[in-house]
Amino acid sequence: NGEATDSGGETYxxxxxxxxxxxxFVDQETDELTGFDVELMRAIAEEAGFNVEFxxxxxxGLISGVSTGRYDIGIAGITINDERKEKVDFSDPYYDSGLTVAVLEGNEEIQSVEDLAGKTVGTRTGSTSQEYLAEELPDANVEAYPEITTAYQSLLTNKIDAVLYDLPNVQYYSKTEGGGKILAVGDRLTGESYGMVFEKGSELTEQVNTALQTLKDNGTYDEIHAKWFGE
Ligand code: ARG
Incomplete structure (x- = not known):
């Protein structure tokens, strides 16, 4: 979906x-790309005076695509970490997140990460949760999917025992497509913050940070947050 905003300036x-x-995500009814990141990015572009094309x-492939200058900006709930900081520059954090275990409603056997040894756990390829599983849970059988919705489908049809992924994604999926059948269990496993990414040395990083701060100060950030998370 290459819809562009028009603020008169450069297009990124x-x-x-x-x-x-x-x-x-793509809204099923309108067929348009939408979501918290998409609206925040558009508001930042408007504030900073540039246009964006998604x-x-x-x-x-996102970090490498941005690090080589193929894309000007990356926004995708990207967790800020040291490994990625070697390749790209991050904006200031814009959302506090973390990982959780998710199981089918009524599963009494798996109530926390400690119960995952010997279990089949789904996650997304190239995500911080795949890394977490490899490092912290060597006794789990990991199934990495290129789309997390496929992992949720596998959980709903009992092909896997649990999913390990970003808490806000689990919660929103559960409330919507998951129909309350998938639940996050146990404590949040990690604290992770999301940031936008830029090619190293890009002047856009500072422009975006300045605009983000303005949107936090003038209430726009809170409005977009309330729309998607209801707080
Ligand atoms: N926060 C996790 C990470 O950075 C998962 C992000 C997945 N984002 C997406 N748009 N599919 O690895």
Whole structure:
């Protein structure tokens, strides 16, 4: 979906991976790309005086696509971490998140991450949760999917025992498509913050940070947040 905003200035290409409710996804009714990240990015562009054009790409290729200058900006619920900071510059954090275990409603056997040994756990390829599973849960059988909705479908049809993924995505999926059948259990496993990414040394980083701060100060950030998270 290459819909552009028109603020009169430069047009920048923004890479995202639209399989991540409620941050970026295609609305079934309107067929439009929407979500918290999409609206925040558009508001930042308007504030900073540039235009954005979204391009759909595979999450695993997003950091490298931005680091080589193929895309000007990446926004996709991207967790800020040191490994990624070696390749790209991050904006200031714009959303506090973390990982959770999710199981089918009524599952009494798996109530926390400690119960995952020997279980089959679904996650997304190239995500921080896949890394977490590899490092912290060597005894779990990991199934990495290119789209997290496929992992949720596998959970709903009992092909896997649990999913490990970003808490806000689990919660929103559960409330919507998941029909309350998928539940987040146990404590939040990690604290992770999301940031936008830029090619190293890009002047856009500061422009975006300045605009983000303005939107936080003038209430626009809170409005967009309330729309998607209801707080
Ligand atoms: N926060 C996780 C990470 O950075 C998952 C993000 C997935 N985002 C997406 N748009 N598919 O690895």
């Amino acid at each position: 290409v923004v890479a995202t991976d639209n399989n991540f409710v409620p941050f970026e 391009e759909q790409i595979e999450f695993s």
